[in-house]
Amino acid sequence: MNKTKSGQVVLNAPYLLWSAIFIVVPLLFVVYYAFTTANGSFTFNNIINFFTNEQYMTVFWRSMLYAVWATVISLVIAYPFSYCMSKVNASSQRMLMLLVMLPMLMNLVVRTYSWQQILEKNGLVNTLLESIGLEPIQFLGNAGVIIFGMVYNYLPFMILPIYSSISKVDKSLLEASNDLGCNTFGTIQKVILPLSIPGVLSGITMVFVPCVSTFYISRQFSDGNIKMIGDVIEDKFYRSSVPDYNIGATISLVLMLIILISLAVVNKFSDDDDQTGGVVI
Amino acid sequence: MNKENIIQLKDIRMSYDGETVLDGIDLTIRDGEFVTFLGPSGCGKTTTLRIIAGFESQDGGDVFFGGQNINAVPPHKRNINTIFQRYALFPHLNVYDNVAFGLKVKNTPKSEIHDKVIEMLELVNLKGLEKRKIDTLSGGQQQRVAIARAIINHPKVLLLDEPLSALDLKLRKDMQVELKNLQKRTGITFIFVTHDQEEALSMSDTVVVMDKGKIQQIGSPADIYNEPENAFVADFIGESNIIDGVMKKDFLVQINGRDFECLDSGFNTNENVDVVIRPEDVDIVPPINGMLEGVVTSVTFLGVHYEIIVDINNFKWMIQTTDFHDVGETVGLFIEPDAIHIMKKSEYSGKFGDYSSYSDELDEMNEEAAEAAALAEESEDE
Numbered sequence: 001m002n003k004t005k006s007g008q009v010v011l012n013a014p015y016l017l018w019s020a021i022f023i024v025v026p027l028l029f030v031v032y033y034a035f036t037t038a039n040g041s042f043t044f045n046n047i048i049n050f051f052t053n054e055q056y057m058t059v060f061w062r063s064m065l066y067a068v069w070a071t072v073i074s075l076v077i078a079y080p081f082s083y084c085m086s087k088v089n090a091s092s093q094r095m096l097m098l099l100v101m102l103p104m105l106m107n108l109v110v111r112t113y114s115w116q117q118i119l120e121k122n123g124l125v126n127t128l129l130e131s132i133g134l135e136p137i138q139f140l141g142n143a144g145v146i147i148f149g150m151v152y153n154y155l156p157f158m159i160l161p162i163y164s165s166i167s168k169v170d171k172s173l174l175e176a177s178n179d180l181g182c183n184t185f186g187t188i189q190k191v192i193l194p195l196s197i198p199g200v201l202s203g204i205t206m207v208f209v210p211c212v213s214t215f216y217i218s219r220q221f222s223d224g225n226i227k228m229i230g231d232v233i234e235d236k237f238y239r240s241s242v243p244d245y246n247i248g249a250t251i252s253l254v255l256m257l258i259i260l261i262s263l264a265v266v267n268k269f270s271d272d273d274d275q276t277g278g279v280v281i
Numbered sequence: 282m283n284k285e286n287i288i289q290l291k292d293i294r295m296s297y298d299g300e301t302v303l304d305g306i307d308l309t310i311r312d313g314e315f316v317t318f319l320g321p322s323g324c325g326k327t328t329t330l331r332i333i334a335g336f337e338s339q340d341g342g343d344v345f346f347g348g349q350n351i352n353a354v355p356p357h358k359r360n361i362n363t364i365f366q367r368y369a370l371f372p373h374l375n376v377y378d379n380v381a382f383g384l385k386v387k388n389t390p391k392s393e394i395h396d397k398v399i400e401m402l403e404l405v406n407l408k409g410l411e412k413r414k415i416d417t418l419s420g421g422q423q424q425r426v427a428i429a430r431a432i433i434n435h436p437k438v439l440l441l442d443e444p445l446s447a448l449d450l451k452l453r454k455d456m457q458v459e460l461k462n463l464q465k466r467t468g469i470t471f472i473f474v475t476h477d478q479e480e481a482l483s484m485s486d487t488v489v490v491m492d493k494g495k496i497q498q499i500g501s502p503a504d505i506y507n508e509p510e511n512a513f514v515a516d517f518i519g520e521s522n523i524i525d526g527v528m529k530k531d532f533l534v535q536i537n538g539r540d541f542e543c544l545d546s547g548f549n550t551n552e553n554v555d556v557v558i559r560p561e562d563v564d565i566v567p568p569i570n571g572m573l574e575g576v577v578t579s580v581t582f583l584g585v586h587y588e589i590i591v592d593i594n595n596f597k598w599m600i601q602t603t604d605f606h607d608v609g610e611t612v613g614l615f616i617e618p619d620a621i622h623i624m625k626k627s628e629y630s631g632k633f634g635d636y637s638s639y640s641d642e643l644d645e646m647n648e649e650a651a652e653a654a655a656l657a658e659e660s661e662d663e
Contacts, residue, residue: 170369172365172366172367172369173369173371173372175334175336175356175363175365175369176363176365176369176370176371177371177382178335178336178355178356178357179334179336179356179357179361179362179363179431180357180362180382180383180386180430180431180434181357181383181386181387181434182357182386183355183357186357186386190382190386191371191373194373195372195373
C-alpha cells in the first residue's frame with residue numbers, strides 16, 4: 001500500500017512540477033501584475049481603469065459580440081453538417097472527417113495569412129474579378145471578415161464534438177422513434193437533438209473560448225484597424241513602444257474570469273443530464 | 282378461428298453483399314394470432330421482422346397489411362409497433378415520457394395521454410415509477426416500459442425481437458406468461474422472434490421454423506414437435522434420434538435391418554427416409570424383450586430423468602428415462618408405432634440426430650456463435 005503510494009508520488013512528480021512551473025507560476029505573475037503599479041505597490045486601479053476606460057470597454061464588448069456571432073454561425077453550420085456526416089457511409093465519414101481536420105494541420109498564422117493574401121485588395125479573388133471585367137471588392141477591414149476568419153479557424157472544434165455525440169446515438173433509438181410514429185424531422189427534434197446536447201455544449205465552449213480571446217486574425221484582416229481584446233493584450237505586453245505589463249495582466253485576468261464563468265454556465269447546463277457523448281475540455 | 286389475414290408475405294427475398302439472407306419467404310398471419318419465428322442466429326428471422334416493421338426494404342416480394350400492399354409505406358405510418366431486443370428506451374426521457382412518446386407524436390390531448398399512460402403502467406405493474414429515469418430501472422422493469430410504450434398505441438400488430446433474451450431465466454419464464462396473457466387480453470397480433478425453442482413452443486399459436494433464409498415448417502407447437510418436416514426441424518425442436526430407414530410399404534419402416542410398424546403412409550415402396558424417434562418415446566427393456574439391442578456408453582443425471590446414450594451398430598441413440606442403467610450394460614429398446622415419425626430425405630439428412638459425440642455438436646454451436654458475432658458486427662458497420 002505504502003509502496004504504491006510513494007510510487008505514485010514519484011510518477012506524478014514530473015507532471016506536478018511541469019504544471020507548477022508552466023501553469024501556476026505564470027498565473028501568479030498575471031495576478032501579481034494585475035494588482036500592482038509599475039513600481040510594484042498594491043493597487044486596484046488597474047481594474048478600475050480597465051472598466052472605466054471607454055476604449056477598452058469598446059474593444060471588450062466588440063470581442064464578446066464577435067465571439068458570440070462566430071459561435072452561433074459555427075453552430076448553425078456545424079449541426080446540420082455533423083448530422084449529414086453521421087448519415088453517410090463509413091468511408092465517406094472518414095473522408096469528410098479528414099477534410100474537416102485538414103486546415104488544422106496548418107498553423108493558424110499561416111492559414112490566416114493565406115486568407116489575407118486571397119482576400120486583399122490585389123489578392124487572388126480581386127485579380128480574378130478584374131480579369132473578367134468586374135469591380136474589385138473591399139473584403140478586408142470589417143467585422144464580417146473577422147467573424148468569417150474566426151468561424152473558419154474554429155469550425156472544426158464545433159463539428160468534432162457534435163459529430164461525435166450524434167454518431168453515438170444508438171440507431172435502435174431512431175428506429176424506435178420511427179416505429180412510434182415520428183418522421184425523420186420529428187426524430188431529429190425529439191431524439192437526436194436532446195441526446196446530442198452535450199456535444200453542442202462542448203462545441204460552444206470550444207469555439208467561444210478561443211474566439212473571445214482571438215488576436216492576430218483581427219489584426220491581419222483589418223490592417224490593425226479593428227482591435228479585439230486579444231490584440232490589446234498583445235500590444236500591452238510587447239507590441240507598443242512602452243510596454244505596460246500591469247494593464248495587460250489586468251485585461252488577461254478579466255478575460256480568464258469571463259472564460260471561467262462561461263465554462264461554469266455551460267457545465268451547469270450539461271449537469272442537468274449527465275449524458276456522455278460530448279468532448280470534455 | 283376464421284379470422285381475417287392481417288399480414289401476408291409473398292416471396293420475400295433479401296441479400297446483403299451478395300449473400301442471401303431471405304430466400305423466398307411466403308407467410309400468412311391471421312389477426313389475433315401469436316406467431317413465433319424460430320431459428321438459429323442468421324436464419325433470417327430478425328430480417329423478416331424488420332421488413333414487416335419497415336426498417337428494411339426487401340429486394341423482392343411484397344408485404345401486405347390487411348390486404349393492402351405496404352411495400353412503400355414508411356415505418357412511422359404503419360399500424361405496427363416493435364419491442365426491440367435491447368428495448369431502445371429513450372435515455373433522455375423518464376418512464377412516463379417514454380410511454381407517452383407515441384401519443385405525443387399524434388398530438389393526443391394531454392389529459393388523455395395522462396390517463397392512458399397511467400393505465401398502461403398499471404397494466405405492466407410499474408405504477409409509481411413514472412418519474413424514474415430509464416437507467417435506474419432493472420432489466421425486467423425496462424422490459425415492461427418497452428411493452429407499455431408499444432401497446433399504448435393500440436397497434437394491430439406487435440413485433441417482438443428476442444425481447445426476453447437479456448433477462449435471467451426466472452424472470453424470462455415470468456415474462457413469457459405475462460406476454461402470453463397480455464396478448465390474449467389485448468387481442469393484438471404478436472409476432473415474436475426467438476432462438477429458444479422452449480419459449481416458442483410454450484407461447485405460440487403458430488411456430489414458423491426458419492433456417493438459411495427459408496421457412497422450414499409452419500405449424501402449431503404440437504405439430505412442429507410431433508410431425509417435424511425434416512431433420513433440421515426435428516433436431517432444432519427438442520432432442521431427436523434421426524436414423525436412416527427404408528419405407529417397405531405403408532405403415533412399415535425398416536430400421537437397422539428390422540421392420541417397425543408405424544403410422545405414416547404415402548411414401549414410395551423402398552423409399553429411403555429419415556426416421557425421427559424422440560428420446561422420451563423409447564423404453565429401455567431387458568434385451569430379450571427389446572426390438573433393438575445396444576450397449577450403454579454414457580449416463581447423465583439431469584434431475585427429472587437420466588439421459589442415456591446407447592450404442593446400436595455404431596449409431597448412438599439418446600434415451601431419456603427415469604430408470605438408471607449403468608455404462609457397459611446391454612439393454613433392449615422398445616418403440617411404440619406412434620413414437621416413430623417418418624420424414625422425406627432433405628438437404629439436412631445425415632447432419633443431425635446422432636449423439637456419437639457431444640463435442641462435435643459443441644463445435645458446431647461455437648462456430649454458429651462466431652458466425653453470428655461476425656454478422657452482428659457487419660450489420661453494425663452499416
